[in-house]
Amino acid sequence: MSVKYETVMGLEVHVQLDTNSKMFTRVGTGFGNPPNPLTDPVVLGLPGALPVMNRDAIEKSIKVGLLLGCKIADVCKWDRKNYFYPDMPKNYQISQFDQPICEGGEVEIELPGETPAVMGEHRTVMLTRIHLEEDVGKLTHYERDSLVDYNRAGSPLLEIVSEPDLFTPDEVFAYLTSLRNSLVSAGISPCDMEKGQLRCDANVSIRPVGTTTLGTKVELKNLNTISGVKQGVEYEIRRQTKALENGEEIFQETRRWNPDEKRTTSMRSKEMAHDYRYFPDPDLMPVKIDPEWIERVEKELPEKPFDKQRRYMADMNVPYTATSALCGDRPLCEFFEQTAKLPKDPVKVANWVVNDLLRELSQAKRESEEEDGVSVEDCPVSPESLAELINLIEEGVVSNNVAKELFPEMFSAGKSARELVKEKGLEMKSDGDEIESLCAKAIEDDPDAAEKFKGGKEGAINALKGSVMKATRGQANPKIVDEILRRLLSN
Numbered sequence: 001m002s003v004k005y006e007t008v009m010g011l012e013v014h015v016q017l018d019t020n021s022k023m024f025t026r027v028g029t030g031f032g033n034p035p036n037p038l039t040d041p042v043v044l045g046l047p048g049a050l051p052v053m054n055r056d057a058i059e060k061s062i063k064v065g066l067l068l069g070c071k072i073a074d075v076c077k078w079d080r081k082n083y084f085y086p087d088m089p090k091n092y093q094i095s096q097f098d099q100p101i102c103e104g105g106e107v108e109i110e111l112p113g114e115t116p117a118v119m120g121e122h123r124t125v126m127l128t129r130i131h132l133e134e135d136v137g138k139l140t141h142y143e144r145d146s147l148v149d150y151n152r153a154g155s156p157l158l159e160i161v162s163e164p165d166l167f168t169p170d171e172v173f174a175y176l177t178s179l180r181n182s183l184v185s186a187g188i189s190p191c192d193m194e195k196g197q198l199r200c201d202a203n204v205s206i207r208p209v210g211t212t213t214l215g216t217k218v219e220l221k222n223l224n225t226i227s228g229v230k231q232g233v234e235y236e237i238r239r240q241t242k243a244l245e246n247g248e249e250i251f252q253e254t255r256r257w258n259p260d261e262k263r264t265t266s267m268r269s270k271e272m273a274h275d276y277r278y279f280p281d282p283d284l285m286p287v288k289i290d291p292e293w294i295e296r297v298e299k300e301l302p303e304k305p306f307d308k309q310r311r312y313m314a315d316m317n318v319p320y321t322a323t324s325a326l327c328g329d330r331p332l333c334e335f336f337e338q339t340a341k342l343p344k345d346p347v348k349v350a351n352w353v354v355n356d357l358l359r360e361l362s363q364a365k366r367e368s369e370e371e372d373g374v375s376v377e378d379c380p381v382s383p384e385s386l387a388e389l390i391n392l393i394e395e396g397v398v399s400n401n402v403a404k405e406l407f408p409e410m411f412s413a414g415k416s417a418r419e420l421v422k423e424k425g426l427e428m429k430s431d432g433d434e435i436e437s438l439c440a441k442a443i444e445d446d447p448d449a450a451e452k453f454k455g456g457k458e459g460a461i462n463a464l465k466g467s468v469m470k471a472t473r474g475q476a477n478p479k480i481v482d483e484i485l486r487r488l489l490s491n
Contacts, residue, residue, distance in 0.1 A: 004209045005244060007237050009172060009202060010128075010164040011229075013179060014157055016135060016197040017060050018189045022154040023134040024051030024094065024284075031195045035149040043154040045090030050283055057156035058101070058287060060188055061132045062297050064158060065102035067186055067304070070130060072294050076101040077286035082277045086148050087136040097278040099286070100131035107162070107182070108306050109174040119320050122306070125175050126163040133157050138196070152196065158188075164203070164214060169237070173230040176200065180226070181305045181328040193225050200229050206240040206250065215240075216250040220264060222257045232257040236264055308333060316346040325354040331376040332358075335383055342387035343394065352386060356404070360411040380414040381407070389417035401474045402426050426475060435468065435476055439484045442467035453489055461485055 021028055025042035041049035065072050079097040105127035113120035137153040139146050160179065166172050180191045180198060191198040200223045205215035220236060223229040235257075240250055255264040303311075309327040312318040318326075326333055336353045340346040357379070364374040374380075389407065392398050398406070398421055406420050413420075421427060442464045443450045452460035461482070468481050 002245070005206045005241050006209045007167055007233075008164045008205050008207060008214055009166040009233060010162045011166065011172065011175065012162075012201040012203070013160045013176070014135075014199040014201075015064075015160065015183060015189050015191065016152070017057050017156040017158055018187065019054060019056045019060070019156055021054060021056075023054050023057055023132075023156040025154060026052075027154065029155050030151070031197075033151055035147070036151060038151040039153070043089075043150055045088075051094065051281075053284065053287070054156055057132065058289075059293075059297060060156075061101050061130065061158055062289065062294060063186060063301065064160075064183065064188055065105065065130055066294070066298050066301055067182060068102075068105040068107060068127060068130070068160075070102035070105035070127065072289055073099060073101055073103065075099065075286050075288050076132075078281040078284040079278045080281050081133075085136075086146070087139050088153065089137075089150070093134060093136060094281055094284070095133035095278075096131035100129045101287075101289075102130035103128075105130065107175055107179050108304075109171065109178045110306070111174055112170055117319075117321050125171070126165045128161045128163050130158060130160050133159060164205070169230045169234045172202065172233050173226060176226045176229060177328070178305070185305055185328075185330040185333075186302050187330075199223075202229060202233050202236075204233055204236045204240065206237065206244060216252050218250065218252065219254045220257055221254060221267065222259075224259065228257065228259055231259075231262060232264065235262065239264065302330070312346075312350070316340065316350075318347055318350045322347075322350040322354050325358065326350065329376070335376050335379070338383035339387050339390075342384065343390045345390075345394075348390055349387070352390060352407075356407050357381065357386070360408060364411070380412070381410050385410060385416050392417055392421065396477055396479075397421065397427055399469075399474050399476075399478055401469070405474075435472075435480055436484050436488070438468045438471050438476070439464070439481065439488055442471075443485070443488060450489060461489070 016029075019029060022038075022043065025040055027038055027040045027043060030038060042051055062072055064070075076096055077099045078094055080092040081095045081097070082092045084091050106124040107127065108122060108124050110122050111120040135152050135155040135157040137148050137150040139148050162175070166175060183189050183198075184191050189197050193199070202220040202223060203217050204220060205217045207213065207215040218236060218240065220232050223232050236255070243250060251269060253269045254267045256267045257264050305327045309323040312323045312326065313320060326336055332353065335357070336346075336350060339353065340349045343349055357376075360381075361374055361376065361379065368374060389403055389410070393400055393403050398417075403417070406417055406426070409415070409420055410417060415423075446463060446467065449460045449463040453464070464485050465478065465481055468476055468485075469478070
């Protein structure tokens with residue numbers, strides 16, 4: 001009888017905090033600069049340079065802890081994590097060991113539903129701790145040598161450590177997606193994995209089903225995208241399962257994910273693991289976190305993405321598919337809510353935002369020479385302008401089809417809907433005599449469709465409607481067209 005195996009995983013997620021300066025110096029942070037200008041004696045570990053704590057980074061860490069339901073420490077302290085590697089010129093990293101800033105906590109995740117249109121099961125993934133540290137430099141390896149860029153060295157870095165509480169690649173994907181959405185929505189970090197603002201290490205182990213002892217842990221590194229993390233753990237699960245089925249032993253090691261070859265390769269074994277020799281940093285005092293500080297930060301917490309999604313569905317009747325596209329993006333949610341205050345139907349607003357607005361933003365990003373493209377914040381179509389367009393449809397001034405054609409022009413030209421309608425003479429035609437004449441012609445030109453409708457085939461009327469709308473370039477009032485066609489066909 002063959003043994004069945006199950007997977008147990010935990011993730012270590014490193015998040016670069018969005019602050020103006022680094023963790024222990026006033027040197028600025030940023031991405032895309034030439035190598036090494038964002039340095040100073042503190043970053044480079046020059047003799048006599050002393051660190052000074054970044055209050056904003058500590059406050060953002062408290063905010064993350066509260067957002068994820070952690071216990072905020074009364075006192076946290078700084079430790080030196082000692083190792084010798086070119087990415088940290090001091091030969092140690094300032095981190096937190098036995099007294100981290102946050103302990104415990106949880107992340108709500110959503111598993112895939114039966115279809116993309118159906119909400120999946122929700123559960124919570126438990127956290128072990130969150131600690132604050134400084135980032136290291138970036139090494140670029142070449143065939144004969146390596147180069148180091150210290151621009152990101154010293155940037156505030158938050159490490160979020162989960163319990164071994166993930167059991168499938170889908171859960172890993174859902175966890176990272178949910179965590180990222182929460183952090184971005186709260187203004188903690190842009191969490192752009194391509195820029196190194198969010199990095200992830202995955203600990204994967206396999207054990208026989210029914211046992212409680214964890215299997216041998218294998219750590220995966222070089223996971224540079226959320227989908228890459230999922231692919232990496234999928235491969236590692238297959239590799240370890242096959243090895244155990246073949247009677248092979250799993251060794252504790254660190255493996256590197258190769259996204260080109262879609263496989264992991266060994267980096268170092270347990271015997272090569274570092275002994276970091278932690279000890280309290282003598283240059284930094286412990287941080288006492290007053291209850292008043294925690295209380296103030298708690299009052300500033302934003303609504304969580306899943307809570308926002310549930311509110312949209314319950315209070316506004318916005319469908320799940322639309323809320324899924326909205327609620328992972330705070331600026332998009334703000335745009336939607338500002339727009340939804342103006343027309344009567346928030347569902348229609350949501351559909352316009354997640355379909356038409358997102359399409360135009362994506363197109364503008366592809367065409368833009370700017371790295372980040374056009375964002376929602378500087379979108380040429382304002383919430384008021386989109387609301388006006390939707391209201392024009394509701395008022396019967398333009399048809400929905402005409403509005404769909406107008407929106408890209410509103411986006412590119414920055415003009416209002418009413419302005420463009422007037423310029424182009426696109427007001428909906430409601431003249432009963434003119435429309436009746438066109439309806440009669442449509443029936444005359446397509447007697448088959450007319451007979452099918454009279455015979456009980458309701459859908460046949462759509463062909464006749466299409467002819468009338470085509471003749472009026474989409475400007476005929478569809479409600480009036482429908483009424484006139486039905487009247488003529490009943491005679």
